[in-house]
Amino acid sequence: MESKLSSDEIQRYSRHLVLPEVGMAGQEKLKAAKVLLIGAGGLGSPLGLYLGAAGVGTLGIMDDDVVDVTNLQRQVAHSTPNVGRPKVDSMRERIEEINPEVKVETYDVRLSRDNAPEIFAKYDIVVDGSDNFETRYLVNDAAFFAGIPLVYGSIFRFEGQISVFDPKRGGPCYRCLYSNPPPAALVPN
Amino acid sequence: MMGTEVIKLIIGIGDTLVGRLLLYDSLRMSFKDVKVRRNPGCELCGDSPTLTELVDYEAFCSVDLPSAEPEQDNVAFEISGPELKKVLDTGRPVTLLDVREPHEWEINRIDRAQLTPLSQFESFIPKLNPEDEIYLYCYKGKRSMTALKKLQDHGFQQLKSLSGGIDGWAEQVEPSMPRY
Structure with a gap:
């Protein structure tokens, strides 16, 4: 039987493969998948590490910021020696270390x-x-025009919210939930 | 949790958060699951959409409250870090108010300042003397300007707010001060 996964990959992902919900078919779908992360900060850091470790085949990471020492307490993809370097480089190296x-x-x-x-x-x-x-x-509008699902999350202090916006599958979009942004004066910086 | 949603979407298993908003409060450690319906009147994905291409998102998000005052009005009431340092160095009796909250005061403060948090500022006003020369500061300079306006409303006249706040002060005047 020919597999799309190498022997090394089968071994690496074995704890996925024994889950009937995932199996070889699921792992192959993960390998074929292309996921774009907007932001390599507090939310993007763990996401990139987990999705990379889990075997998502192609991960795009977008962020124009550099690592600052005040990021390190929560943005776990970045480490102290990487302060001052672009976040995308810092995160790419960490993901490649975890899963080449x-x-x-x-x-x-x-x-x-x-x-x-x-x-x-x-x-x-x-x-x-x-x-x-x-x-x-x-991101919401561009995902809609591209026809791809958007996994949304945001955090403020101790509270967070998560949803999946996928109008192509009949679901709402971010604008259905929040049709207008809050007044600029009320936005915390 | 976002990662799990990505994996479920890719593999096609389980129930995703499509049509639901999950709210998480880590202090109470509580979760709320709210239904979100598609809005037929949505400008983007509704029945008769008006948005057919990407727009100017900065303009879309920079809608201000009608009461927000233009910043240039404030400049006359601002003082720079080095200027404030000169004033304090003269040793003349001035009042220096730190309008940040107590947890910020714990991190750093300017010598001679007294803590008068903006959240309870009204209660401090009767204790202040309108004849005094009063300087106010916060973290970045926004809250101190709010407090300054409250004092103006009470007839105070000799008021200045530290532009750039204590963060600017730490950068320009007192480099040994810890920053946050």
């Missing part, structure tokens, strides 16, 4: 209406781990 099977594509730029369509077209799913409303609405 993953193809990591980095975008050291800010997401914009100009670059979004071309980049989103390369991915099956986008994950929003951004920290501002401009990017959240842009």
Whole structure:
């Protein structure tokens, strides 16, 4: 029987493969999947590490920021020697250390209406781990136009919210939930 | 949890959070699962959408409260870190108010300051003398300006707010001060 997974991969993912819900078919789907992470910060860090470890075949990471010492207490993909380096580089190296099977594509730029369509077209799913409303609405709209599901999460202090927006499967989008951003004066910086 | 949703979407197993918003409060350690329905009037994914391409998101998100005052009005009431240092160094009797909250005061403070948190500022006003020369600061300079306006409303006149707050002070005047 021919498999799309190498012997090394079968061994690496064996604890997935023994779960009937995942199995070889599921692991092969993970390997074939292309996931784009917006933000390599507090949410993006653990996401990138977990998705990379789990065997998502292609991970895109977009962030135009550099690692700051105040990030380290929560942005666990970054380490002290990487302070001052681009977050996408710091995270790519960490993911490759954990799982060299993953193809990591980095975008050291800010997401914009100009670059979004071309980049989103390369991915099956986008994950929003951004920290501002401009990017959240842009990610929502660009995901809608690209026809791909958006996994959304946001955190403020001790509270968080998560959803999946997938209008193509009949679900709502971020704008169905929040049709307008909060007034700028009320947005915490 | 976001990672699990990604994996479930890829493999096609379980029930995803499509149509649901999960709210998480880590202090109470409570979860709430709220239904979110598709809005037929949604500008983007509704029945007659008006958004057909990406827009200017900065403009979309920069809608301000009607009461927000333009920043340039504030400049006249601001003082820079080095200027404030000069004033304090003269040793003349001035009042220096730190309007941050107690947990911030614990991290750092400027010598001679007294803590008058913005959250309870009204209760401190009767204890202040309108004849005094009063300087206010916070973390970045926004809250101190709010407090300054409250004092103006009570007839105080000799008021200045530290521009850039204690964070700017630490950078420009007192580099040994811890920053947060």
